[in-house]
Amino acid sequence: MPLLFGTATFNESEHLTIGGCDTVTLAEKYGTPLFIYDVAHIRERARGFKQTLNSLGVKNKVIYASKAFCCLAMYKLLEEEELGCDVVSAGEIYTAIKAGMSPENIEFHGNNKTKEELLYAVEQGVGTIIIDNFYEIELLSAILKEKNQKQHVLFRITPGINAETHDYILTGQVDSKFGFDVNSGQATQALERILADDHLVLKGVHCHIGSQIFSAEGFLAAVEKMLTILNEWKQAFGYSVDVLNMGGGFGVQYTEADDPLEPEAFVKAIVNSVKGQCALLDYAFPEIWLEPGRSIIAEAGTTIYTVGSEKVIPEVRHYVSVDGGMGDNIRPALYGAKYDGFLANRISNEQQSPKTIVGKYCESGDVLIKDIELPTLRPEDLFAVTSTGAYGYSMANNYNRNLKPAVVFVEDGHEKLAIRRETYEDLISLDCE
Known part of the structure; x- marks a missing residue:
């Protein structure tokens, strides 16, 4: 069982829920990466x-x-x-x-x-x-x-x-x-x-x-x-x-x-x-x-990512990429902060093996979690990283002109959009031609 905090649990559909809200449903509604606060x-x-x-x-x-x-x-x-x-x-x-x-x-x-x-x-x-x-x-x-x-x-x-x-x-x-x-x-x-x-x-x-x-x-x-x-x-x-x-x-x-x-x-x-x-x-x-x-x-915050590409280097490393990274959590790249993570959309009993979760940013140092034991991850799986409530969104940036994520507060089965996802218009709103 993964390390869970607060009201986090898994429902009958094997989906991670926080504050009584299904994180898979929240991801579908608000997109990923997504910060969810308990x-x-x-x-x-x-x-x-x-x-x-x-x-x-x-x-x-x-x-x-x-x-x-x-x-x-x-x-x-x-x-x-x-x-x-x-x-x-x-x-x-x-x-x-x-x-x-x-x-x-x-x-x-x-x-x-x-x-x-x-x-x-x-x-x-x-x-x-x-x-x-x-x-x-x-x-x-x-x-x-x-x-x-x-x-x-x-x-x-x-x-x-x-x-x-x-x-x-x-x-x-x-x-x-x-x-x-x-x-x-x-x-x-x-x-x-x-x-x-x-x-x-x-x-x-x-x-x-x-x-x-x-x-x-x-x-x-x-x-x-x-x-x-x-x-x-x-x-x-x-x-x-x-x-x-x-x-x-x-x-x-x-x-x-x-x-x-x-x-x-x-x-x-x-x-x-x-x-x-x-x-x-x-x-x-x-x-x-x-x-x-x-x-x-800190422990009240969870980030949900969507899994994308992977790269296996035999006898070296198994990389799995997600749709966020150092733009929404710079702490691992900045000073080696360590996090835990797991599948949010299904529970897998498959054999686990070491995988390194990396982001989509153009930096080799864009590594979220190194050598974590996980089952097979498939494209479009949802991956949850826990304890991201502190210094994640507050240090978020637009490196590579990526958009900052949305933030949702959840409590007693109710959701509230706290910060909407940035748009491309937001991204150029301060630019001068």
Whole structure:
């Protein structure tokens, strides 16, 4: 039996169903490649974070990391579930507000926010801006002075913690483009400058150590380091934070080999560690903010492809091509991300053999899954790749002038088109003759 998530199962026709909807029927209606999101699974994960934090008796905020996947329908779902959102561009701010999210529940991240983006955030009433560098302090301060406004801010610290993950998604170490470095004294300088600015209302600090992290150890080390720093600032400047934002990065399962902690286990470990450090240092317990993205959305997403050509090189490799690839899932080509997959339109008891699932893009590196054990695949079969909900569509592109896929939300037997498939007219809509 393949690795299934959420409401996914097989019906009497041997078709994969998600959210009570037949994926074969969805593929016929919307075409492939097709992203299908299990809304019940998203709700379950979102509520799990909130319920765990509430059960621990701490003031908290759960803020979805938009970069994992966002669109109008996703933001509306977040609003229904009373989650905030973390954005990294004016485009994400615009989409969130258009979807009806309260600007107060938006926090604005980014290591190089432009003057125009900061101005837009201030004008739209974005609740919290996370300051990332000294240049941003100057830009934001100038905007606020001109408008005679105040702005709630956090500032991002890189505490010098190395989490066990890929270098491309490691962010809490000293050598990082994000945040103010602690070891060099930059974080303390930033604190002094922000506290001295009448237009910046400093609510606390932010820390994010990386993504796709399977162990709580990195978070525990980060909590200890952060509380040590915060206590030093309390002694030196008489300043204590109202908010401690520990970011996200909680790992998910992509293949059978992955064995991440449940999100609730991460939450409990982080909160209990903060409680312990605060008691040890006699530091007032702050409000805890977390920024799950992948851990809410990844396993809820499945991509359906149509099988096409194949190429067998005896004693070397058996290639099977599908009608998508690195245009809708660049992660395997970008940093070797691994996925699982299986037939979605039939259950086969045939003998399995290694096959490499590749895309249709003109790159040898366009490989989705290497050497996966599968039965015979025939042209027009439907192939499902699981856990594609995060960083699939959000990193999609038009390489080779291919069209971006459609996205469908499914729940309780009902389907909703969240993003329509691009057309050729869409493809040239920005071109100038």
